[in-house]
Amino acid sequence: MTGKTHLIAGVTMASTIAHYTNYEPLALIISGAVGSLLPDICHGGSKIGRRFPLLSTIINTLFGHRTFTHSLLFLFIIAFVMNRFVPVEALTVGLLAGMISHLILDAFTRRGIRFFYPLKLTVRFPLTIKTGSAIENLIFTGLTIIFFYFLIHIVWVY
Template sequence: MTGKTHILGGIAASLAYAHIANEDPMIMVGAGIVGALLPDICHSGSKLGRKLPLLSKIINTLFGHRTFTHSLLFLVLIASLMNAFFPNDVVKTGILVGMVSHYILDMATRNGIKLFFPLNLTVRFPVTTRTGSKVEGIVFSILTLISFYYGFQVLGFYL
């Protein structure tokens, strides 16, 4: 999936979580966007990879794309680091929700992800699409609708 779809996936997932858990939606969404972009640090052409090119190059050289940073191991590592160094639970949760949304979206692509890294097992949905395809455009539109729906919900407005 493209960066814009991952961002919108992070927004939709964060707003839905904020609605269900009654959390601050603004903080949750900001953190969700960061989390939704974080797994692609392993790709130098990604939004985050372009901002941190040296780190992106090192991670890509060590692990490749859609392996370690797209795994449950990475999710647990990030959660552990945030628990050790970052006291804000809403931000921590938002980042993790954004990361999970990224994983789910990438599992909908033909290449899938190495969710159980270091095992060389690719995880993808039975029906997949190509990054940047018309189907991704439909997914983007659905995520937009979900974002509007939950955005109105957490702001106290109802359709």
């Protein structure tokens, strides 16, 4: 999936959570955006990989693409670190929601993800979507509509 689709999925998931909880919406949405891009730190050409090229190169050299940073293990480590060092629960929830949305979307690609890393098992959905395809654009459009729906409800309530 492209960065824009990951980003809209992360903020859509975060805004949905904000709508149904008492967490600070802005904290959720911003951290959801960051979380939606974080798993691709292992890819130098990604939005976050270009922002942090040295870190991206190190992670890619150690683990490769769509392995460790696209795994349940990485989610647990990030959750542990966030719970331990970040006192704002909404930031943790948003970050993890964004990351989970990223993993779900990448599991829809032919390459899939190594969700159970370090096991060499690739997880992908039976129906796959080509990155940049019309189907991905349709998903992007649908997620954008859902995001604005929840954003309007969040703003209306606040």
